[in-house]
Amino acid sequence: AQTVTQSQxxxxxxxxxxxxxxxxxxxxxxxxxxxxxxxxxxxxxILVIRQEAYKxxxxxxxxxxxxxxxxxxxxxxxxxxxxxxxxxxxxxxYSKETSGSRLTFGEGTxxxxxx
Amino acid sequence: NAGVTQTPKFRILKIGQSMTLxxxxxxxxxYMYWYRQDPGMGLxxxxxxxxxxxxxxxxxxxxxxxxxxxxxxxxxxxxxxxxSQTSVYFCASxxxxxxxxxxxxxxxxxVL
Numbered sequence: 001a002q003t004v005t006q007s008q009x010x011x012x013x014x015x016x017x018x019x020x021x022x023x024x025x026x027x028x029x030x031x032x033x034x035x036x037x038x039x040x041x042x043x044x045x046i047l048v049i050r051q052e053a054y055k056x057x058x059x060x061x062x063x064x065x066x067x068x069x070x071x072x073x074x075x076x077x078x079x080x081x082x083x084x085x086x087x088x089x090x091x092x093x094y095s096k097e098t099s100g101s102r103l104t105f106g107e108g109t110x111x112x113x114x115x
Numbered sequence: 116n117a118g119v120t121q122t123p124k125f126r127i128l129k130i131g132q133s134m135t136l137x138x139x140x141x142x143x144x145x146y147m148y149w150y151r152q153d154p155g156m157g158l159x160x161x162x163x164x165x166x167x168x169x170x171x172x173x174x175x176x177x178x179x180x181x182x183x184x185x186x187x188x189x190x191x192x193x194x195x196x197x198x199s200q201t202s203v204y205f206c207a208s209x210x211x212x213x214x215x216x217x218x219x220x221x222x223x224x225x226v227l
Contacts, residue, residue, distance in 0.1 A: 044218065102160055105159070
Protein backbone atom coordinates (compact mmCIF):
# COMPACT_ATOMS: atom_id res chain seq x y z
CA ALA A 1 0.00 0.00 0.00
CA GLN A 2 1.09 3.50 -0.68
CA THR A 3 2.14 5.64 2.25
CA VAL A 4 2.83 9.34 2.55
CA THR A 5 5.01 10.72 5.32
CA GLN A 6 5.32 14.31 6.49
CA SER A 7 8.06 14.38 9.10
CA GLN A 8 7.48 17.97 10.26
CA UNK A 9 4.33 18.25 12.41
CA UNK A 10 4.91 22.00 12.81
CA UNK A 11 6.90 24.68 11.00
CA UNK A 12 7.15 28.42 11.40
CA UNK A 13 8.38 31.19 9.12
CA UNK A 14 8.73 34.94 9.27
CA UNK A 15 6.54 36.96 6.96
CA UNK A 16 8.28 37.54 3.58
CA UNK A 17 10.71 34.68 4.18
CA UNK A 18 10.87 31.30 2.45
CA UNK A 19 9.92 27.97 3.99
CA UNK A 20 10.11 24.39 2.72
CA UNK A 21 7.77 21.62 3.81
CA UNK A 22 8.92 18.03 3.39
CA UNK A 23 7.07 15.01 2.09
CA UNK A 24 8.19 11.49 1.23
CA UNK A 25 6.12 8.68 -0.18
CA UNK A 26 6.38 5.02 -0.86
CA UNK A 27 5.08 3.42 -4.04
CA UNK A 28 5.98 0.75 -6.55
CA UNK A 29 4.12 2.56 -9.33
CA UNK A 30 5.89 4.50 -12.07
CA UNK A 31 2.95 6.72 -13.02
CA UNK A 32 1.25 8.70 -10.30
CA UNK A 33 0.33 12.18 -9.14
CA UNK A 34 1.34 14.20 -6.13
CA UNK A 35 -0.52 17.08 -4.55
CA UNK A 36 -0.19 19.67 -1.84
CA UNK A 37 -3.43 20.74 -0.21
CA UNK A 38 -3.86 23.62 2.20
CA UNK A 39 -6.38 23.55 5.05
CA UNK A 40 -6.84 26.92 6.79
CA UNK A 41 -8.79 27.24 10.06
CA UNK A 42 -12.00 27.38 8.01
CA UNK A 43 -11.41 23.64 7.38
CA UNK A 44 -11.82 24.01 3.62
CA UNK A 45 -9.38 21.85 1.63
CA ILE A 46 -7.71 23.90 -1.11
CA LEU A 47 -5.43 22.53 -3.81
CA VAL A 48 -2.10 24.38 -3.81
CA ILE A 49 -0.11 22.54 -6.46
CA ARG A 50 -0.05 19.30 -8.46
CA GLN A 51 2.80 17.30 -9.98
CA GLU A 52 2.64 14.50 -12.54
CA ALA A 53 5.32 11.89 -11.94
CA TYR A 54 6.12 11.56 -15.63
CA LYS A 55 7.08 15.24 -15.83
CA UNK A 56 10.67 16.02 -14.91
CA UNK A 57 9.99 19.74 -14.60
CA UNK A 58 8.98 20.87 -11.13
CA UNK A 59 5.52 22.43 -10.88
CA UNK A 60 5.17 26.09 -9.88
CA UNK A 61 2.14 28.20 -8.97
CA UNK A 62 3.04 31.80 -8.23
CA UNK A 63 4.85 31.77 -4.84
CA UNK A 64 4.52 28.00 -4.49
CA UNK A 65 6.91 25.53 -6.07
CA UNK A 66 7.87 21.92 -5.55
CA UNK A 67 11.09 19.98 -5.57
CA UNK A 68 10.14 16.58 -6.98
CA UNK A 69 12.83 13.92 -6.67
CA UNK A 70 11.34 10.77 -8.18
CA UNK A 71 14.22 8.43 -7.40
CA UNK A 72 14.29 9.56 -3.78
CA UNK A 73 10.45 9.58 -3.61
CA UNK A 74 10.54 13.06 -2.21
CA UNK A 75 8.11 15.91 -2.88
CA UNK A 76 8.78 19.11 -0.94
CA UNK A 77 6.81 22.35 -1.11
CA UNK A 78 8.57 25.71 -1.12
CA UNK A 79 6.63 28.82 -0.20
CA UNK A 80 8.39 32.05 -1.14
CA UNK A 81 7.62 35.51 0.23
CA UNK A 82 5.42 33.97 2.95
CA UNK A 83 2.25 35.83 3.80
CA UNK A 84 0.06 35.76 6.89
CA UNK A 85 -2.65 34.11 4.81
CA UNK A 86 -0.36 31.14 4.17
CA UNK A 87 -0.79 30.01 7.76
CA UNK A 88 -2.60 26.69 7.60
CA UNK A 89 -2.24 22.93 7.80
CA UNK A 90 -0.56 21.59 4.66
CA UNK A 91 -1.16 18.05 3.46
CA UNK A 92 0.87 16.12 0.94
CA UNK A 93 -1.16 13.57 -1.02
CA TYR A 94 -0.53 10.81 -3.53
CA SER A 95 -2.72 9.26 -6.21
CA LYS A 96 -2.08 6.39 -8.55
CA GLU A 97 -2.94 7.12 -12.14
CA THR A 98 -5.50 4.36 -12.53
CA SER A 99 -7.14 3.96 -9.15
CA GLY A 100 -10.09 6.31 -9.53
CA SER A 101 -7.82 9.03 -8.18
CA ARG A 102 -8.05 7.85 -4.62
CA LEU A 103 -5.91 10.18 -2.57
CA THR A 104 -3.59 8.96 0.19
CA PHE A 105 -2.77 11.81 2.58
CA GLY A 106 0.13 12.47 4.90
CA GLU A 107 -0.56 13.57 8.44
CA GLY A 108 0.03 17.23 7.74
CA THR A 109 2.37 20.07 8.67
CA UNK A 110 0.99 23.02 10.63
CA UNK A 111 2.56 26.19 9.25
CA UNK A 112 2.68 29.35 11.37
CA UNK A 113 3.60 32.66 9.75
CA UNK A 114 5.02 35.22 12.18
CA UNK A 115 4.60 38.95 11.43
CA ASN B 116 -21.77 26.65 -9.43
CA ALA B 117 -22.11 25.84 -5.75
CA GLY B 118 -19.40 23.16 -6.08
CA VAL B 119 -19.62 20.45 -3.40
CA THR B 120 -22.14 21.03 -0.64
CA GLN B 121 -22.53 19.04 2.57
CA THR B 122 -25.24 18.99 5.19
CA PRO B 123 -25.35 19.26 8.12
CA LYS B 124 -22.33 21.35 9.17
CA PHE B 125 -22.42 20.05 12.74
CA ARG B 126 -24.17 17.17 14.48
CA ILE B 127 -24.11 15.50 17.86
CA LEU B 128 -25.27 11.90 18.03
CA LYS B 129 -25.84 9.55 20.90
CA ILE B 130 -24.21 6.13 20.86
CA GLY B 131 -26.32 3.74 18.79
CA GLN B 132 -28.14 6.40 16.79
CA SER B 133 -28.01 6.52 13.00
CA MET B 134 -27.77 9.39 10.56
CA THR B 135 -27.08 10.24 6.95
CA LEU B 136 -24.56 12.84 5.86
CA UNK B 137 -25.61 14.44 2.62
CA UNK B 138 -23.27 15.41 -0.22
CA UNK B 139 -24.20 17.02 -3.52
CA UNK B 140 -22.07 18.33 -6.37
CA UNK B 141 -23.21 20.37 -9.34
CA UNK B 142 -20.10 20.01 -11.51
CA UNK B 143 -21.22 16.81 -13.28
CA UNK B 144 -18.27 14.93 -11.81
CA UNK B 145 -18.26 11.16 -12.14
CA TYR B 146 -15.98 10.52 -9.19
CA MET B 147 -17.06 11.16 -5.61
CA TYR B 148 -15.40 10.38 -2.28
CA TRP B 149 -15.98 10.37 1.44
CA TYR B 150 -13.08 11.03 3.81
CA ARG B 151 -12.83 11.35 7.56
CA GLN B 152 -10.31 13.53 9.38
CA ASP B 153 -9.53 12.77 12.99
CA PRO B 154 -7.97 15.53 15.13
CA GLY B 155 -4.41 16.34 14.07
CA MET B 156 -4.46 13.73 11.34
CA GLY B 157 -4.67 13.55 7.58
CA LEU B 158 -7.76 12.47 5.69
CA UNK B 159 -8.62 8.80 5.32
CA UNK B 160 -10.84 7.47 2.54
CA UNK B 161 -14.05 5.80 3.69
CA UNK B 162 -15.86 5.04 0.41
CA UNK B 163 -15.71 6.24 -3.15
CA UNK B 164 -17.77 6.05 -6.33
CA UNK B 165 -16.72 6.14 -9.98
CA UNK B 166 -20.24 6.77 -11.25
CA UNK B 167 -23.91 6.35 -10.51
CA UNK B 168 -24.63 2.86 -9.21
CA UNK B 169 -20.96 2.04 -8.55
CA UNK B 170 -19.35 2.30 -5.13
CA UNK B 171 -16.33 0.74 -3.45
CA UNK B 172 -14.66 0.63 -0.07
CA UNK B 173 -11.77 2.78 0.87
CA UNK B 174 -9.32 2.49 3.74
CA UNK B 175 -11.76 2.76 6.69
CA UNK B 176 -15.26 1.59 5.59
CA UNK B 177 -16.40 -0.22 8.74
CA UNK B 178 -19.52 1.29 10.30
CA UNK B 179 -20.52 3.19 7.16
CA UNK B 180 -22.59 2.65 4.04
CA UNK B 181 -23.01 4.63 0.85
CA UNK B 182 -25.19 4.72 -2.22
CA UNK B 183 -24.95 6.58 -5.51
CA UNK B 184 -28.27 6.68 -7.31
CA UNK B 185 -27.52 9.90 -9.22
CA UNK B 186 -24.40 11.62 -10.51
CA UNK B 187 -24.99 14.56 -8.15
CA UNK B 188 -25.60 12.87 -4.80
CA UNK B 189 -23.43 10.62 -2.65
CA UNK B 190 -24.89 10.21 0.86
CA UNK B 191 -22.95 8.55 3.68
CA UNK B 192 -24.92 6.50 6.19
CA UNK B 193 -23.75 5.85 9.75
CA UNK B 194 -25.47 2.95 11.45
CA UNK B 195 -25.19 2.45 15.21
CA UNK B 196 -22.93 5.42 15.87
CA UNK B 197 -19.90 4.85 18.10
CA UNK B 198 -17.55 7.33 19.83
CA SER B 199 -14.79 6.20 17.44
CA GLN B 200 -16.77 7.82 14.63
CA THR B 201 -16.33 11.27 16.14
CA SER B 202 -14.55 13.08 13.33
CA VAL B 203 -14.83 15.66 10.58
CA TYR B 204 -16.27 14.19 7.38
CA PHE B 205 -15.38 15.55 3.97
CA CYS B 206 -17.04 14.79 0.67
CA ALA B 207 -15.11 15.42 -2.53
CA SER B 208 -15.57 15.04 -6.26
CA UNK B 209 -13.40 15.03 -9.38
CA UNK B 210 -14.01 15.09 -13.11
CA UNK B 211 -11.57 12.39 -14.12
CA UNK B 212 -9.29 10.06 -12.32
CA UNK B 213 -6.06 11.60 -10.94
CA UNK B 214 -7.35 15.12 -11.43
CA UNK B 215 -7.95 17.73 -8.76
CA UNK B 216 -10.52 16.78 -6.14
CA UNK B 217 -12.91 19.48 -5.03
CA UNK B 218 -13.86 19.29 -1.38
CA UNK B 219 -16.99 20.24 0.49
CA UNK B 220 -16.80 22.31 3.71
CA UNK B 221 -17.01 19.26 5.97
CA UNK B 222 -19.37 17.98 8.65
CA UNK B 223 -18.20 17.91 12.26
CA UNK B 224 -19.75 14.89 13.96
CA UNK B 225 -19.55 14.14 17.67
CA VAL B 226 -20.79 10.85 19.11
CA LEU B 227 -21.41 10.87 22.86
